[in-house]
Amino acid sequence: MGEVVEKNSALSDLIVLDLTDEKGAYCTKIIADMGADVIKIEKPGGDDTRDLPPFANDVEDREKSLSFWHYNTNKRGITLNLEVPKGQEIYKKLAEKADIIVESYPPGYLDKLGLGYQDLSPVNPGLIMTSITPFGQTGPYRDYKSSDMVGCAMGGFMTTHGYPDQPPVILYGDQGFHMASNNAAIATLIALYFRDMTGDGQFIDVSMQAAVAASVEVYNLVYIYQNDVMKRQGTRHATFGPGEMGNLIPCKDGFICTFGSPGPYDWMEADGVAGKLLEDPRWVDDIEFIREPENQAYLRERQIEFAKFHDKEEIFIGCQNMHVPWAKVNNFEDMFNDPQLRDRGFCVEVEHPELETSFIYPGAPYKHTETPWKITRRAPLIGEHNEEVYTKRLGFSKEELSQLAQKGVI
């Protein structure tokens, strides 16, 4: 596996083996989208995450899971049975030449197969191996089962979201997995810097719960510093305590987030809905005054009176032009068509040659001037790169490959 030096790609010198499920697939996507050669190792017949909905055109087809497509861009895909000796032997050959392995099996699973970090690092001391689990490799909860919601609940992420008279609510979009994956990618790249400097690899233990518990803004701090337990308070933003900041108000065609300013008073005045807001300067900048419950209620009433005559786009652009930082509450269609995201090329087109078409994917979280983020390949089909990896890189003949397939090794 000679180094493929691709110009203008940050991580193109890296070979990464990806043994993650939904907890960690975003971690390896981060790395793959910056140019690393990420080889996703799936069990023969394909990974279980291929069964995750939604599916293209709602047809349940293991090659058309949109979840799989989203999280596996730029990766190569091979099938390999890690539970049989021949499969383990092949895996070790791949691992010998890998720079990074990311896995999310239950603690101890790979060790039991003789494929843990201890087994691989003597032959490949530069290897960085990152394990992502719900609670960590050791400790009283290490064998506990998790899901996105359970990880969020246990990390203190769920208790702050929701209306006080309803149950705590989960944030949309599997954010617990995203927190675990982001932390895992950061950890892996920190270890990579150390390896660049010293040549030494190491093992990294990522806990989803701990990743979540470090991503709750002031929630833990309010307890540590003030001995208060913050409760969910609807649409209000936690940092400012009970107050007017961050409420959502309805407008003509949706909702407006009013965080950061009591309102576009001049515009409200022009509309004839400002009431007494311009009569007393305390409405402008006296937070304590505005936080008085009866004042909050009055302000909110005026805001709603203003907003009901305007649509969200008009309010958003109008307010921002007056340096009032209110924002529109976008749904997915609004976000997809957002002029800012459009102008910056956030939506990218990804070819699916086997379907003779292309689809629009979400794009980059960052724009590197020298080494741009890019998707050069859609997620792999099942075993799509078996031949390439096993014959070209490991030197198996095509005949050997078909024998391995027959025996259920690949």
Added chain:
Amino acid sequence: MSAGNQKGNQRDTKNGLDALNGLKILDFTWVLAGPTATKFLADHGAEVIKIERRELGDRVRTTYPYAEDEPGTNRSGYFCNVNRGKYGVTLNLKDPRGIELIKKLVARSDVVFENFAAEVMAGLGLGYEQLKEIKPDIIMISMSGMGHTGPYQEFISYGPTLQALSGLTYLTGFPDRDPVGPGFSYSDFAGGWAGVLACLHALHYKNRTGKGQWVDVSQLEGLCVLMGPGFLDFSVNKRIPERMGNRHPFRKAAPHGAYRCEGEDKWCAITVFTEDEWQGFCRALKNPPWTREERFSTMTGRIENMEALDQLVEEWTNVRSAQEVMELLQREGVPAGVVQEAPDLVDKDPQLRHRGFWVELDHPELGIRKHEGVSFTFTKTPGRLKRPAPLLGEHNDYVFGEILGMTPEEIKKYTDEEVF
């Protein structure tokens, strides 16, 4: 590896192994997203010099929560948690002498982080092109809310407004109610992760090629990428998702939600995705007759009868502590977890304690306080919280004196003349 080994010889190892030992960061960022990015680097041994405004400092120095609810420049827990281990200096960027000192710091830095609006750094003479003249291989990470191009580049943004724009607010909440959105600024974390990842990618490229670069990070885009496969469900299937409360937006699961437990506002999350987990769930409840009812015998049936199911589950959870519910279910292999509150996390959780998650640091004004520690563990370079967050201007003498070689007299003069 050869370039790496040469550099390795110069590493400062007297403080033990830190992954980022020797890496020098100049940090202009404020509030939470930027400081979250540089927090990861400081925890792993990078030298992070945080530039703050004279007298006022970082805006979150005056943000809740304060120790014992008593405001003060050095008393904000918000500031202290995310800025631990960084050096803090004050500098007047409106004074040309302040800019000159910045340029001297740039000359010895690897990375500059900033989260000003688009034109601010260039306006100060500190844009990427100008920094590159001082340090040709400099990496500059700009982390504005909207990014440095596009029609909204000048717009003001905060965590909650970015969440509104990303779709996250609209989609979080129960279907029978207006959106509720996140209870805090999750987007600052999304932006922070994007910022630190952008830097780490660029550092590896620099280690390989010797080249620096500028990275334009949009916190909005950093959050939008975390909306997940729903984006493709829209672009491929034209489906506009709506709020689904505690149901999973795509996966079939029932029960799936937060269930009320014994006590005041106590909850346990229970999620059952597979037949095995359902069987385990029934065993944990000791197989009450309703679990054998026809309508609950398949996942489809359980989803169709979710409301009735939720009620029955809650009858069982309601008379038990959340901890007991979790333990009974986990014993049978069911993913379940207490909706933990701060005292659970900070004082009780045996798993976080086992991992050494909470780290106490002794702060000169606040005394010994727990900090959220390094969330992942490394075998060789564990990362550590070395010092509490800087007092305002605490390291002026160290940075301007020891690092830049100014004399005590010069430092006094600059202090008196309001450069520091």
